[in-house]
Amino acid sequence: MADTTHLRRLYAGADFHAEQHIHPEPTSFVSRYVFSMDHKVIAKQFLWYGLAFLALGGTMAMMIRWQIAHPGTAFPVLGELLWPESGGVMPPQAYASFFTMHGTLMIFFAITPILIGAFGNLLIPLMIGARDMAFPTLNMLSFWTNVLAGTAMIVSFFVPMGAAAGGWQSYPTLSTLAGQPGAGQTLWIAGVFLTGSASIMGAVNYITTVVRLRAPGMGYFQMPLSVWGIWLTAILNALFVPVLAAGVLLLFLDRTFGSHFFLAGAAVTKGGGDPILYQHLFWIFGHPEVYILILPAWGIVSDLLSFFSRKPAFGYKATAISMSVITFLSMVVYGHHMFVVGMSPLLSQGFMTLTMLISIPSAVFFLNWLGTMWRGAIRFATPMLFSVGVVFVFGLGGLTGLHLGAISSDIYLHDSYFVVGHFHLTMAASVLLGAFAAIYFWFPKMFGKMMNETLGKWHFWLTIVPITVVFCGMLVVGYGGMQRRLYNTDAYAFLQHLHPVNVWVTRAALFLGASQFLFVVNFLSSLVAGKKASENPWEVGTLEWTVPSPPPHHNFDEIPLVVNGPHEFSHPEVKGKDWLAQNEPIRSETEPAARAAAGS
Amino acid sequence: MTAVAAARFPSTEESRRTSFVGMVMALASWSMMFGGLFFAYAILRLKAGTWPPDGVAPLPRLLPLANTLVLLFSSYVLHRGVRKEADARPGALLGALKATLALGSVFLVLQLAVWVPLWRSGFRIDSGIYGSIFYGLTVFHALHVLAGLAALLVLVPGARSGRLRSGAQSRVRVSAMFWHFVDAVWVVMFVAVYLL
Amino acid sequence: MHNWPFSWLPPADVSQDGWRADGLFWYTTTLGAIAFTLVVLALAWSAWKYRAGPGARALYTHGTDRKSFAVTGVLAALVFVTIDMNLVRISERDIKEATYEWPTAPDTIRVEVMPQQWAWNFRYAGPDGVFNTADDVVTFNELRVPAGHPVMLNLKAKDVIHSFYLPNFRLKQDANPGTVTRSWFKALKTGDFEIACSQMCGWAHYKMKGDLIVLNDADFSRWMKEAEGDAKRRYDPGDKEQMWGWEWLQ
Numbered sequence A: 001m002a003d004t005t006h007l008r009r010l011y012a013g014a015d016f017h018a019e020q021h022i023h024p025e026p027t028s029f030v031s032r033y034v035f036s037m038d039h040k041v042i043a044k045q046f047l048w049y050g051l052a053f054l055a056l057g058g059t060m061a062m063m064i065r066w067q068i069a070h071p072g073t074a075f076p077v078l079g080e081l082l083w084p085e086s087g088g089v090m091p092p093q094a095y096a097s098f099f100t101m102h103g104t105l106m107i108f109f110a111i112t113p114i115l116i117g118a119f120g121n122l123l124i125p126l127m128i129g130a131r132d133m134a135f136p137t138l139n140m141l142s143f144w145t146n147v148l149a150g151t152a153m154i155v156s157f158f159v160p161m162g163a164a165a166g167g168w169q170s171y172p173t174l175s176t177l178a179g180q181p182g183a184g185q186t187l188w189i190a191g192v193f194l195t196g197s198a199s200i201m202g203a204v205n206y207i208t209t210v211v212r213l214r215a216p217g218m219g220y221f222q223m224p225l226s227v228w229g230i231w232l233t234a235i236l237n238a239l240f241v242p243v244l245a246a247g248v249l250l251l252f253l254d255r256t257f258g259s260h261f262f263l264a265g266a267a268v269t270k271g272g273g274d275p276i277l278y279q280h281l282f283w284i285f286g287h288p289e290v291y292i293l294i295l296p297a298w299g300i301v302s303d304l305l306s307f308f309s310r311k312p313a314f315g316y317k318a319t320a321i322s323m324s325v326i327t328f329l330s331m332v333v334y335g336h337h338m339f340v341v342g343m344s345p346l347l348s349q350g351f352m353t354l355t356m357l358i359s360i361p362s363a364v365f366f367l368n369w370l371g372t373m374w375r376g377a378i379r380f381a382t383p384m385l386f387s388v389g390v391v392f393v394f395g396l397g398g399l400t401g402l403h404l405g406a407i408s409s410d411i412y413l414h415d416s417y418f419v420v421g422h423f424h425l426t427m428a429a430s431v432l433l434g435a436f437a438a439i440y441f442w443f444p445k446m447f448g449k450m451m452n453e454t455l456g457k458w459h460f461w462l463t464i465v466p467i468t469v470v471f472c473g474m475l476v477v478g479y480g481g482m483q484r485r486l487y488n489t490d491a492y493a494f495l496q497h498l499h500p501v502n503v504w505v506t507r508a509a510l511f512l513g514a515s516q517f518l519f520v521v522n523f524l525s526s527l528v529a530g531k532k533a534s535e536n537p538w539e540v541g542t543l544e545w546t547v548p549s550p551p552p553h554h555n556f557d558e559i560p561l562v563v564n565g566p567h568e569f570s571h572p573e574v575k576g577k578d579w580l581a582q583n584e585p586i587r588s589e590t591e592p593a594a595r596a597a598a599g600s
Numbered sequence B: 001m002t003a004v005a006a007a008r009f010p011s012t013e014e015s016r017r018t019s020f021v022g023m024v025m026a027l028a029s030w031s032m033m034f035g036g037l038f039f040a041y042a043i044l045r046l047k048a049g050t051w052p053p054d055g056v057a058p059l060p061r062l063l064p065l066a067n068t069l070v071l072l073f074s075s076y077v078l079h080r081g082v083r084k085e086a087d088a089r090p091g092a093l094l095g096a097l098k099a100t101l102a103l104g105s106v107f108l109v110l111q112l113a114v115w116v117p118l119w120r121s122g123f124r125i126d127s128g129i130y131g132s133i134f135y136g137l138t139v140f141h142a143l144h145v146l147a148g149l150a151a152l153l154v155l156v157p158g159a160r161s162g163r164l165r166s167g168a169q170s171r172v173r174v175s176a177m178f179w180h181f182v183d184a185v186w187v188v189m190f191v192a193v194y195l196l
Numbered sequence C: 001m002h003n004w005p006f007s008w009l010p011p012a013d014v015s016q017d018g019w020r021a022d023g024l025f026w027y028t029t030t031l032g033a034i035a036f037t038l039v040v041l042a043l044a045w046s047a048w049k050y051r052a053g054p055g056a057r058a059l060y061t062h063g064t065d066r067k068s069f070a071v072t073g074v075l076a077a078l079v080f081v082t083i084d085m086n087l088v089r090i091s092e093r094d095i096k097e098a099t100y101e102w103p104t105a106p107d108t109i110r111v112e113v114m115p116q117q118w119a120w121n122f123r124y125a126g127p128d129g130v131f132n133t134a135d136d137v138v139t140f141n142e143l144r145v146p147a148g149h150p151v152m153l154n155l156k157a158k159d160v161i162h163s164f165y166l167p168n169f170r171l172k173q174d175a176n177p178g179t180v181t182r183s184w185f186k187a188l189k190t191g192d193f194e195i196a197c198s199q200m201c202g203w204a205h206y207k208m209k210g211d212l213i214v215l216n217d218a219d220f221s222r223w224m225k226e227a228e229g230d231a232k233r234r235y236d237p238g239d240k241e242q243m244w245g246w247e248w249l250q
Helices: A005-011 A031-035 A041-067 A078-082 A092-128 A136-156 A183-212 A225-257 A275-309 A316-332 A344-355 A359-373 A382-403 A407-413 A419-449 A453-479 A493-529 A591-598 B012-048 B063-080 B084-089 B090-120 B128-153 B156-161 B170-195 C020-049 C067-100 C217-234
Strands: C109-116 C119-123 C137-140 C141-145 C150-155 C162-166 C171-174 C179-187 C189-197 C210-217
Touching: A041 A078, A041 A092, A041 A136, A041 A419, A041 A493, A092 A183, A092 A275, A092 A419, A092 A453, A136 A183, A136 A493, A136 C217, A183 A225, A183 B012, A225 A316, A225 B012, A225 B128, A275 A316, A275 A359, A275 A382, A275 A419, A275 B012, A316 A344, A316 A359, A344 A382, A344 A407, A344 C067, A359 A382, A359 C020, A359 C067, A382 A407, A382 A419, A382 A453, A382 A591, A382 C020, A382 C067, A407 C020, A407 C067, A407 C171, A419 A453, A419 A493, A453 A493, A453 C171, A493 C189, B063 B090, B063 B170, B090 B128, B090 B156, B090 B170, B128 B170, B128 C141, B156 C189, C020 C067, C109 C141, C109 C162, C109 C171, C119 C141, C137 C141, C141 C217, C150 C171, C171 C179, C210 C217
Parallel strands: C109 C150, C141 C210
Antiparallel strands: C109 C119, C119 C137, C150 C179, C162 C171, C162 C189, C189 C210
């Protein structure tokens, strides 16, 4: 049991942190809903924004899958609209833009705004007992900078020669002016630079807020794991997005001013640069980026498993430390994306060994997830279903990382659909299911209404099954030998026998896409006509549930004093209910006896 | 029963510390970006073997050295004017700001004095990797000098009116931190690009 | 043959070292499958046995007692030792024995590979044994090699990054513009196999197919002699583009 003696002494009337003031409540429509500085409003802005791009990126994925399974046939409705000159059939150049932009939009404009922008903003101040972020104006700027970035990306579809089409990583020399002559690639760079800046602004805000604005009694190890996840993500964002910025800046200089950072090959006359340099810079960012994308979901799932098992998070401190160790290790493993580039074997081996080390902290927190559920009293509400779903798909996806971390299996699997299956399981499926878990769980707090449980449960089952089929199917065709980014497999005899698998993957993908309408209907109808939510419908103890749903502008009438950890469920001394709020002391006469009874 | 905490307004010390932490993180970010650029320089230079690459004249050193001294002096001046003790001396902050703005402008002018003749002589950003690195790094840095000067310029009206008096105020301290950072980056850049 | 469930397997491996990739893949898959099955069983067990019900009360523990630490620690260590360490061991063995163990035997066939948008160029040194000279044998989209002899490759892309992929050899190696990379393989069977590109290289990446033709010694020698004769005739000193080769990187 967490030792809260020191906190109780605080409560007894000794020293307190100072109160926080709050920016005045906005009055005009513009200051309330457009240029709001309120983290709760900005969270909603990011949520709508991210969901819109999720829909766009998802539709693009459906169209990509359609082309793979039914090459030469038009995608219903949209095909005719977009490519009338080819009878609605997606041309290969468009296909290349589509997979490029699908990746770009999903990573930077769907996952990042939803998990980090929306839930980071919503949860951090409320869960640590603060009135708002440390820098509310910066927060507002972060959202609008992102909107500028998204605009650049959307505009890039409509310029001559269309959007960037060199893969979302945009490796030179394909992404140089010679390889991608249109403005699309340059707009991509601008969009990435802007969204990167927005991420850094947000990261600085989140880190400072957690460091400085925690309520009295909220030590680092009393914070919910959701906050840990988002905070660690912010640290990685702050440190590594700038490296991407450096890389794309140099690419921009190559494209616009004729510099030679990445130019090489037959076309270069005046002493070439090094395209592989870009890959180093990109993956120094890129590997931490994948942890940036998953850490919030890990944190959220760690909390939700505890909440719905009515049991403290198993090994809370070990989980927080494991996540921190992984955060650190993620900085030194990036070379496993470059095993076939021609790096020195010694360097490759070093990266392989470091990569394998990540298994240890990963196993620890994963086992802690299982330990949390074990001997719980599990309530299978929709958020719990999605959380267990994350455990499932992340377990599967994480294990496929082993195939890719070992050099001699990676050489064959590199740039194949096995990689696509792996990162979609770990990054897309896990994060998406985690996002749904978070939305179903915090929707009442954000909007003051409950979502529909029945629709939610159907949404879960009709999502988890096809999502597993889709990405396991990719693992299969990947091992079968199919490379990524193929418009069709007609050229290769060795791929023909995999076509039926691809057809099934497409069918499952289309089914998956259709199932999301259950969510859309649930979300929108609940906003309008959902049952009114009480202050704490899920009966959990974190601080956001001690204020009304939705919270007032200033969050807390009084800054709470934290006396418990975030997962005090089923405490033997607490009668009549199985949870304790973080600012709710246990009324106990004999504390030493109670501690003995808790038995740890 | 929920616990209740006392209500007192935040001390200036607390919000100072918050701004400081924020700025430290922001500078850590910026350092990583410049770090990425220096990494690029290191990789390209290691790959190139001979440096400067064949056929390229070595860079001038006198003006850039003078520039380094100009920036270092400007940091010293700013630091003196932004200290807490300066609280007692009216006009100290304004004087420091003006001096730093002047010295910073001198830096930019001297940079132009280095770039323009080189550019005219045919050594440009598209003159292979040496030109790419030279202009890419130094111009990007100069943009940050410009940003730093803008941040300091914005403080001048407040300093003039007496509303801003010293580094005790977050806005002043944070802007000064950024200026010192830009200066430190230049020192590294000077050594890496001109001396090594 | 392509009947379920075997129809999803990769193409036949005709190389000396391709078994390493397949072997490690199945080794990892087996151990991973065992681990994952245990996880799913644990999830299913908890979901069934520990669901909330009348009178059900969760066990109050933070998992910080010594037994919990021990169990978690042992399991995590077990995963690392049985899976990760073995994968590293096997990979390191493969690297040392094959992947970067460039062939030095005198019968090694040397080929320079220059992929371009969207085709494959191959160059043999010709009778003088030196690359980028008048007697080089240059082929387009067809790589002919003899079975049973190591083939050493130097790769350098003409324009953008491509990747030389031999599915039947489980081999992939990126070719970058401006720098030379290396790879090698040995075919154990004759036959016609496919060369594919496995790095996005532009809109026609999907149809950048080449042919690997593995011949027996006699056929290969006969072809080479004929090709060398052709090369002499085809050499055009005025065509600079033709001399795309480079000094061999050992």
